[in-house]
Amino acid sequence: MGKGSALSDGVVKKIVLSYTYVAIWIFLSFTVIVYNKYILDRKLYNWPFPISLTMIHMGFCSSLAFLLVRVFKLVEPVSLSRHVYLTSVVPIGALYSLSLWLSNSAYIYLSVSFIQMLKALMPVAVYSIGIMLKKDAYKNSTMFNMIAISIGVAIAAYGEAKYDSWGVFLQLGAVVFEATRLVLIQILLTSKGINLNPITSLYYVAPSCLAFLSIPWIFVELPVLKETSSFHLDFLIFGTNSLCAFALNLAVFLLVGKTSALTMNVAGVVKDWLLIAFSWSVIKDTVTPVNLIGYGLAFLGVGYYNHSKLQALKAKDAQKKTQQADEEGGRLLAEREGSGAADGVAKKGDTEA
Secondary structure: OHHHHHHHHHHHHHHHHHHHHHHHHHHHHHHHHHHHHHHHOOOOOOOOOHHHHHHHHHHHHHHHHHHHHHHOOOOOOOOOOHHHHHHHHHHHHHHHHHHHHHHHHHHHHOOHHHHHHHHHHHHHHHHHHHHHOOOOOOOHHHHHHHHHHHHHHHHHHHOOOOOOHHHHHHHHHHHHHHHHHHHHHHHHHHHHOOOOOHHHHHHHHHHHHHHHHHHHHHHHOHHHHHHOHHHOOOHHHHHHHHHHHHHHHHHHHHHHHHOOHHHHHHHHHHHHHHHHHHHHHOOOOOOOHHHHHHHHHHHHHHHHHHHHHHHHHHHHHHHHHHHHHHHHHHHHHHHHHHHHHHHHHHHHHHHHO
């Protein structure tokens, strides 16, 4: 009874902790998205400089990561050669900078709710790019699932009250670059056995991000910032905004490390619905019935995709356990046979004696 009770308490504790990690990640992701929208939107804080905002985030995260890794030594750095850094980390940093730049730019033109609807295309982009780069195998069932998600997003776009083609182009570009980055992480880093947590990721990737962003910033935003009073920053606003962005990276590590990437994907769907509700009720963005029907279809597609991935992971885990059991059984059988042979030799020796 005591043992069963202890087991139940352990399971309950694990469930509570998992939901806590999910809640922390949703809260921080929600906060960063709404905060960025507030800063960049011309009708709110009116500081429409997405490259500058992204550079502030990267500079802040680079500095904190450096302190945690090199000064306080709370995290051990990963050993990377110059070749690995230039051929693996730098391309990922370049894609990350483009993804952040374009996604932040989209907040100037599109509503928070519509951006979340467009982000439902992420599994489509990841799967398609995975096939092109030969990381994933083509399956008719998965492709039909991707088509259903795409149709749902297209319906949501058709029903958007404040549709802006340039904003949609920016957000779709951000999705493509982010999907490519995720696939390249698997190809360039994971295949080489290099695992970066959010702190070491920021330590290595954020400086290259900052360097890449500085190129368009010098030509696009710096001249405008010099001509306006916007060049002077509100340290309270941008400091707390950057701190939230850094905390979000830590929350990703906490959520994925303590649960799984699939849990984060499922939590992301919940977060998107919450953001759509918040955008409609608080920010007063227009959300049409056609928006909701289209996103509902895309939501079902994403939900089915996550369910399929979960089933595949369970099947893989069961296969692995079966293989381990077979190997263990074979080892025990070999030990018994070896022991029996040794006993036979011993008995034969006794008889001869």
